[in-house]
Amino acid sequence: METLLLQNTPQDIARAGKILRGGGLVAIPTETVYGLAANALDGAAVAKIFIAKGRPQDNPLIVHISHLSQWERLVDHIPENAMALAREFWPGPLTIILPKSDLIPDEVSAGLATVAVRFPSMRTTRRIIDAAGVPLAAPSANLSGSPSPTCARHTMDDMRGRIEAVLDGGECNFGVESTVVTLATPVPRLLRPGAVTPEELREVLGELTIDDAVLGKLKEGVKAASPGMKYKHYSPKAEITIVKGKLEQFLRFIAAEKEHAPDVKAFALCFDGEETAVPLPCVTYGRQDDPLTQSHRLFTALRELDEHGAAIVYARCPSTEGVGMAVYNRLLRAAGFHVVLAE
Ligand code: AMP
Ligand code: MG
Numbered sequence: 001m002e003t004l005l006l007q008n009t010p011q012d013i014a015r016a017g018k019i020l021r022g023g024g025l026v027a028i029p030t031e032t033v034y035g036l037a038a039n040a041l042d043g044a045a046v047a048k049i050f051i052a053k054g055r056p057q058d059n060p061l062i063v064h065i066s067h068l069s070q071w072e073r074l075v076d077h078i079p080e081n082a083m084a085l086a087r088e089f090w091p092g093p094l095t096i097i098l099p100k101s102d103l104i105p106d107e108v109s110a111g112l113a114t115v116a117v118r119f120p121s122m123r124t125t126r127r128i129i130d131a132a133g134v135p136l137a138a139p140s141a142n143l144s145g146s147p148s149p150t151c152a153r154h155t156m157d158d159m160r161g162r163i164e165a166v167l168d169g170g171e172c173n174f175g176v177e178s179t180v181v182t183l184a185t186p187v188p189r190l191l192r193p194g195a196v197t198p199e200e201l202r203e204v205l206g207e208l209t210i211d212d213a214v215l216g217k218l219k220e221g222v223k224a225a226s227p228g229m230k231y232k233h234y235s236p237k238a239e240i241t242i243v244k245g246k247l248e249q250f251l252r253f254i255a256a257e258k259e260h261a262p263d264v265k266a267f268a269l270c271f272d273g274e275e276t277a278v279p280l281p282c283v284t285y286g287r288q289d290d291p292l293t294q295s296h297r298l299f300t301a302l303r304e305l306d307e308h309g310a311a312i313v314y315a316r317c318p319s320t321e322g323v324g325m326a327v328y329n330r331l332l333r334a335a336g337f338h339v340v341l342a343e
Pocket of ligand 2: 139140148
């Protein structure tokens, strides 16, 4: 199939809406990452998403709405704490999980009794949902296992020939996927960190637990609360090692590694401005003191490392404070949980 590249114009948004209404797939921009969208109420359309991405069947999708009033029909009921979250953070990069209604096909919830819903803030996204006239199920628009795409070119690189169209809405603002919180547990639980931070959620919810899979690796035999958390994710072809420590310690660590293996194509994934100090080819991912610049850059930086043919990557470790938790969570998965402490 030939994949159309649509532009951010009223005509092309109408065209995207028509494809979606007809049961086709369109990759769409959002403020988090590009999403691979289908009509969320059409199980057969949603099933095509899993094929196009090579996504495991047991990994549920997020349903995107363009008006708060669409939420009610998708869930069993909306409790007061869910409404409070919506008032504070919607439209925006927060996904809320609640028990689902009968309208949600099994393909969307992957057989779970719950559904994840998000009301995105990007105007183009909402216009596309409006044009489709239905809520849109959309996971990230990457091939399963690759870094999520944050621009139309990366989306096209992964989806060309697999879907009807990609709509180019420019670069995604946040660059990492939404915060996912479930209210279907006795105490609200953070399943995936994003641009809405645990501190912000606690201010509204009071209590919030953080799922073990957020900052660590799921132990053998433990069932994942969020199925997406158990898969190897965001992986470039290079082998990444996260090096904890100050810049000086990082520099000593890579000097020692280079002595061991002088011939491997090694790169550094470092913060802006560190390139001159680092004796390796560098790809940067934002400012050390600004996690929003890191989230904006991270997935693009991972794809750049592949484009350069990096075999081994030493990565500077981000702070886990605030939005940093989301950056660290994604980098940790890209590194296959390989973290070392530089002395
Ligand atoms: P993606 O946006 O591609 O990363 O995929 C959606 C993420 O939300 C995955 O990590 C899913 O496991 C998670 N998710 C979606 N629906 C649910 C649900 N009902 N319960 C738990 N996690 C969910
Ligand atoms: Mg994804």
